[in-house]
Amino acid sequence: MNKTRTSIVDIAHAAGVSKSTVSLVLQGSPLVNEKTREKVNALIGDLGYVYNRGAANLRQSKSKIIGIVVNDLTNSFFAELAVGMDMMVQSAGYVQFLAHSGESVDRQREVISSMRENGIAGLILSPARGTEASDIKPLADSGIPVVLVVRNVPGAKVSTLLSDNHAGAKAAIRHLISLGHRRIAFMGGFVDTAVFGERLRGYRDALAEADIPFNEKFVIHSAPSRAGGVAAVERMMVFAERPTSALCLNDAVAFGVCDGLRSNNIEPGKGFGIIGFDDVIEAKTAVPALTTVSVDPQGMGQRAAQLVLKQINAGQTDPESIVTSVRLVVRQSCGAPVKQLEELA
Amino acid sequence: MNKTRTSIVDIAHAAGVSKSTVSLVLQGSPLVNEKTREKVNALIGDLGYVYNRGAANLRQSKSKIIGIVVNDLTNSFFAELAVGMDMMVQSAGYVQFLAHSGESVDRQREVISSMRENGIAGLILSPARGTEASDIKPLADSGIPVVLVVRNVPGAKVSTLLSDNHAGAKAAIRHLISLGHRRIAFMGGFVDTAVFGERLRGYRDALAEADIPFNEKFVIHSAPSRAGGVAAVERMMVFAERPTSALCLNDAVAFGVCDGLRSNNIEPGKGFGIIGFDDVIEAKTAVPALTTVSVDPQGMGQRAAQLVLKQINAGQTDPESIVTSVRLVVRQSCGAPVKQLEELA
DNA sequence: CTTTTAATTTGGAACGTTCCAAAAAACAAG
DNA sequence: CTTGTTTTTTGGAACGTTCCAAATTAAAAG
Incomplete structure (x- = not known):
């Protein structure tokens, strides 16, 4: 059954025209006569022809494939980012x-080189x-x-699409301060990422602005995940004071913090104020609904795709x-009056 | 800067051999002399040559690309499934x-045909x-x-990799019954998916086994998501009795149920027993840790990839x-003695 | 009917590989 | 130095497209 794939010359032959004509039809060229176009199109349907884009790519030395590498698909932020790109692409x-x-990074290197061999027109990378x-x-x-996207790479001379981490973190801390929090x-x-650095800087700047001294102990490192x-x-529970x-690095961490608080019998949002970062879909439906800095991951994915597509088309x-x-986005996760919190702490 | 990509004949020329020899080197053929191999390999590095797999694919009419289409990447179950496949592939x-x-389905059709044009060696589809x-x-x-994977398509004569939904649901219900639950x-x-049907059948069979009458009202439809x-x-809260x-269709629903219970001041796991399905990573760390039917999505993804790779290689x-x-997997989400639950309900 | 112009069609080369049959080179034996 | 054998290398065709310059056909004008 697995005979050779039907090609452009097969239909050309069947239609009694040359392969060039068929090619023209395929490209929707206006050069070709209406009647031949119809005949060819009919044959294409009948013979179950499928266009071989690989061959075309070879000839034109370009491609209709975009490479996307994402560091963690299981994190909904990146999954949504990917979905946004998918749509656009x-x-x-x-x-x-x-x-x-x-x-x-090793895996990343491998996968990028594999994509390159297979011929991509552009690459979107969340490094x-x-x-x-x-x-x-x-x-x-x-x-x-x-x-x-999302993370920058120092020294790389390529386009970037980043969210305003500094401003976001600052806004979040200001909000907490306005609610009366002082021990935030x-x-x-982890320290070695740009995202962490920028958000932490926003945190420190907002604190400084309100004359709240920075307390080294209050920045608690951990994996950027729910766990x-x-x-x-x-780690926090053993502190004397x-x-x-807390402002969390991202929503995943924030949900984990909720989990952790609950196992310590502290009700998130009532016994402790939490702000996330990203605004993942679950943020809205979670209980308590998460106050978070909305980054609109899906929209960001779309913009990243648009950017790369623009550059591909422009050849620039x-x-x-x-x-x-x-x-x-203010929701329920830091709703309680602070007086009460301080008594509990 | 954008001169023509360096090709196999460029290095052949530089090395003073024929393109055929270079090709042999690329394929790691033992036919070629050690010294020429080295010379060629050196040139490959120096000239920044990148293999054009597209051209090779064209010649050999095969490809090193696998298509994967997943219905919802933002659902961690599918994200993990994808990650498992990614690894294997x-x-x-x-x-x-x-x-x-x-x-x-429209989008799915488009994407599949696009993949086909681009030449895939196999397809894994979660329809x-x-x-x-x-x-x-x-x-x-x-x-x-x-x-x-995951879902079957009636009448399709292709390979399938499904989890044992019936047995899983049955085991879950038996567990609830053994804890004393009777109103489950x-x-x-939604009714129109095979997965739903199979799990529901497991639910009914386990109920029947224990002589608990099936109550139509107790199967509560909703989107298979957290929301x-x-x-x-x-919907449930208005019931008189x-x-x-509850057994939930999947973990996402289960988490949503936890959220919903909390907004009604019922503590999940204490005021109400919940079992999920899938065993997504968050299931373990959530509070309460979710009792769930483990499907091992990542492992399933790997197996699916193995299966398709096997078929590609076998040509069968x-x-x-x-x-x-x-x-x-029994965790904390249905831990409380049932007596207490019934009083609350 | 001839010429001019416009519309349509067409061979073949090219893209970067692999594959094959055959050539060339290296080595061994007589 | 032949001859035979083994190792290594090599042209060219092929894969399925696109592109170009040129050829053919149809239509319009004289």
Whole structure:
């Protein structure tokens, strides 16, 4: 059954025209006569012809594939980011290679090189921790547009699409302060990422603004995941003087913090104020609904895709840096009057 | 800067050998002399050559790409499934097209045809609701192995990898019964999916086994998502005689149910017993830790990838049906003595 | 009916590989 | 130095497209 795939010349032969004509039809060229067009199109349907884009790509030395590498698909933030990209890419007539690096630079390197061999027109990368400029350079040098999302890579001369982490964190802390909080923790994340640095800076700046001294102990590192949030709470529970609220590195950590608090019989939002970062879909329906800095991951994915598509079409690779604005969405997770919190702490 | 990509003949020329020899080196053929191999390899590095797999694919009419279409990437179950596949595919030297259908058959059709044009060696599909056998047939007919995961498509003559939904649901209900529950709901999901049907059948069979009459009202439909879980609880709250526990269609619904209970001041696990389905990563760390039927999504993804890879290598497309076993993981979400629950209800 | 112009169609080369049969080079034996 | 054998290398065709310059056909004008 597995005879050779029917090609353009098969239909050409069947229709009694040349392969060039069929090619023209395929491209929707206006050069071709209406009657031949119909005949050819009919045959295409009948013979079950499927276009071989690979061959076309070879001839034109371009491709209709976009590479996307994301560091952690199991984190809903990145999953939504990917979905946003998927939508855009799809509707532009492209397909994606979509891979998961799992925060491993080696894996990331492999997957990027594999994508390159297979011929991508552009790459959107949410870089794994520890990615270096040299990991991206060869790609960019060969003229393939690269867009970095979410995280930056120092020294990489490519386009970036980042959210305004500093402003977001600052807004969050201001909110907590306005509610009367003074002992505010920063939970989750590792020092060596740009995102962490920027959000922490926003935290410190807002604190400084209100003349609240920075307390080293109140920044509690942990994995940027739900499990990490639980761990951070454990770490916090032994403090003599405990914080009354926390800004979390991201929503995943925030949910973990809720979990952790509950196992310590503290009701999140009532016994402790929590703010997340990202505004993942679950943030809205969670109980308590999470107050968080909305980054609109899906929208961000769309913009990243648009950017890379624009660069592909323009044939330009002049790096472009966009920082998307961000807004605080106040929900239920830090609703209680602070007086009460301080008594509990 | 964007000169023509360096090709096999460029290095051949530079090395003073023929393109055939370079090709041999690339394939790691033992035919070629050690010294020439070294020389060629050196040049490959120096000239920044990148293999054009597209050209090779064209010549050999095969490809090193696997298509994966998943209905909802934002659901952690599917995200983990995808990650499992990613691992396997990657380490077999393939790359994936990975796309999201968002439960839209139209979108699914488009994306599959796009993948086909781009040349895939196999397809793993977690079909959108309403997928018909005819959506898959052309692909399968053309000799490309297709593996259906998670959901089946009636009438499709392709391989499937499904979890044992019936047994899982039955085990869950038995567990609830053994804890003394008699008013047990089934929450989440729509009637028209096979998964729903199988799990519901397990639920009914276990009930029958214990001579508990089936109560139509206790199966509460809703979207199979976190939000759906919340909605289901709202629906339940107005019942005169409320259930004391529920088996949820999946973990996402279960989490939603927890959320919903909390907004009604019922503490999940204490005031109401909940069992999920899937055993997503968060199930373990959630509070209360979720009792759930473990499907091991990541492992399932791996198996699916293995299956499709096997079929690609074997060149066989004889459909194969695997049903993976499933086990109940008892954690905290239905821990309370039932007497107490019944008083509350 | 011839010429001019416009509309449509067409061979073949090219893209970067692999594969094959055959050539060339290196080595061994007589 | 032949001859035979083994090792290594090599042109060219092929994969399914696109593109171009040129050829053919149809229509319009004289």
